[in-house]
Amino acid sequence: MNPQDAHSVSVAGVIIDDQGRALLTQRRDNGHWEAPGGVLERAEDITTGLLREVEEETGLQVEPVALTGVYKNMNRGIVALVFRCKAVGGELTETDETRAFRWVTADEVRALASEAFAVRVLDAMSNDHVPAVRQHDGERLISA
Secondary structure (H helix, E strand, C coil): CCHHHCCEEEEEEEEECCCCCEEEEEECCCCCEECCEEECCCCCCHHHHHHHHHHHHHCEEEEEEEEEEEEEECCCCEEEEEEEEEEEEECCCCCCCEEEEEEECHHHHHHHCCHHHHHHHHHHHCCCCCCEEEEECCCCEECC
């Protein structure tokens, strides 16, 4: 296989509170608002990676509730698995990767996040029980 054809797999957890709001984190490196998550380590299973990434970026322990979408960044070859989660412990804590947090409504998600990242959160906030499958260029969705 050509190394340029390789993909990486990331996970993200959209934490939903009792009021139906989602937690967004503001990244330190670029200031973008996103759901917490990151790249799976090679020997790491999906759930373990999800729990690790969310806790590293937020200080919260979560329980995955449902897979809500699969997203591919066509320019970078990153496949993201996004899960709706509920917090079960811990405390919000700023980290080396995260400088701020916000509990947001769907309208606030649209105002804060780029389309490619907002849609992940919006899909997780919806009551649809079928995971979305979407592709994007890093900023905007791309039609299939």
